[in-house]
Amino acid sequence: MPAMEPLHTLRAGVLEVAIHQSGPADGPPVFLMHGFPYDIHAYAEVSPLLAQAGCRVVVPYLRGFGPTRFLSPATPRSGEQAALGADLLALLDALRVPRAVLAGYDWGGRAACVVAALWPDRCAGLVSYNSYNLQHIARAMEPDTPANEHRLWYQYYFHSERGRAGLAQHRRALTRLLWQLWSPSWRFDDASFERSAAAFDNPDFVEVVIHSYRHRFGLVPGDPAYAAIERQLAAQPPIAVPTISFDGGDDGVREPAPAEAFAHRFTGARSHRIVPGVGHNMPQEVPRVFADAVLELVRSSR
Numbered sequence: 001m002p003a004m005e006p007l008h009t010l011r012a013g014v015l016e017v018a019i020h021q022s023g024p025a026d027g028p029p030v031f032l033m034h035g036f037p038y039d040i041h042a043y044a045e046v047s048p049l050l051a052q053a054g055c056r057v058v059v060p061y062l063r064g065f066g067p068t069r070f071l072s073p074a075t076p077r078s079g080e081q082a083a084l085g086a087d088l089l090a091l092l093d094a095l096r097v098p099r100a101v102l103a104g105y106d107w108g109g110r111a112a113c114v115v116a117a118l119w120p121d122r123c124a125g126l127v128s129y130n131s132y133n134l135q136h137i138a139r140a141m142e143p144d145t146p147a148n149e150h151r152l153w154y155q156y157y158f159h160s161e162r163g164r165a166g167l168a169q170h171r172r173a174l175t176r177l178l179w180q181l182w183s184p185s186w187r188f189d190d191a192s193f194e195r196s197a198a199a200f201d202n203p204d205f206v207e208v209v210i211h212s213y214r215h216r217f218g219l220v221p222g223d224p225a226y227a228a229i230e231r232q233l234a235a236q237p238p239i240a241v242p243t244i245s246f247d248g249g250d251d252g253v254r255e256p257a258p259a260e261a262f263a264h265r266f267t268g269a270r271s272h273r274i275v276p277g278v279g280h281n282m283p284q285e286v287p288r289v290f291a292d293a294v295l296e297l298v299r300s301s302r
């Protein structure tokens with residue numbers, strides 16, 4: 001898998017964001033958002049497929065990952081969902097993109113869902129792995145089934161200072177374990193992991209990750225700058241833009257759910273698909289399937 005180079009950086013909101021761009025500048029814009037603990041190389045094979053089809057493809061490093069940096073040391077290193085959504089909105093503004101197809105999974109899918117739900121005029125279509133990917137923080141402390149609680153062990157680990165220290169000390173061993181557990185049928189090689197793991201050396205990685213997994217359970221306050229957005233998300237707003245949602249048959253984080261499980265959260269056209277044999281890192285595991293879904297929305301939005 002080739003490295004996604006060269007990178008371009010620009011100021012967007014509170015960040016100096018590192019992005020990879022490909023495809024014609026006047027093509028229909030597509031933003032591809034990676035998750036934790038991954039990086040832009042999740043889209044190393046998706047991006048060329050979209051660029052060859054004529055799309056303008058933008059793949060940013062999220063806050064706390066890779067070369068992306070905070071502009072000010074005073075900015076809280078928040079990993080909350082509102083911050084991720086605000087970062088994506090700021091990037092759309094910085095690139096002067098009025099409307100784009102937004103696609104992602106895990107943290108990146110959550111950022112795309114936030115923008116699709118709260119600023120639907122900026123989203124021409126949504127590809128969302130794990131469907132309605134907005135956190136319901138008010139209910140986060142309600143217990144789940146034992147099987148699902150077992151899947152979330154890493155989140156509870158990060159709630160403790162032992163977990164913070166463990167992530168800081170063993171970030172490669174820990175994140176590699178998560179890759180293996182979350183995508184049990186994906187046979188990635190050492191080079192693929194190391195290419196992405198370099199992004200975890202970001203100086204803010206640990207703080208952003210720890211805050212993310214504590215905030216979603218209501219254990220720590222958010223950045224006051226995003227309080228208004230969090231209040232809107234607390235109402236669990238519907239997503240009205242055209243959507244293709246996916247679940248993976250082998251996802252080690254969340255079991256696949258039928259379309260009707262989240263149907264009430266989508267008020268626009270939506271197609272839900274379960275992909276057999278796919279774990280949590282869908283775009284890197286089955287890039288053609290992911291790219292085809294993005295192109296389906298690009299073509300329907302014209």
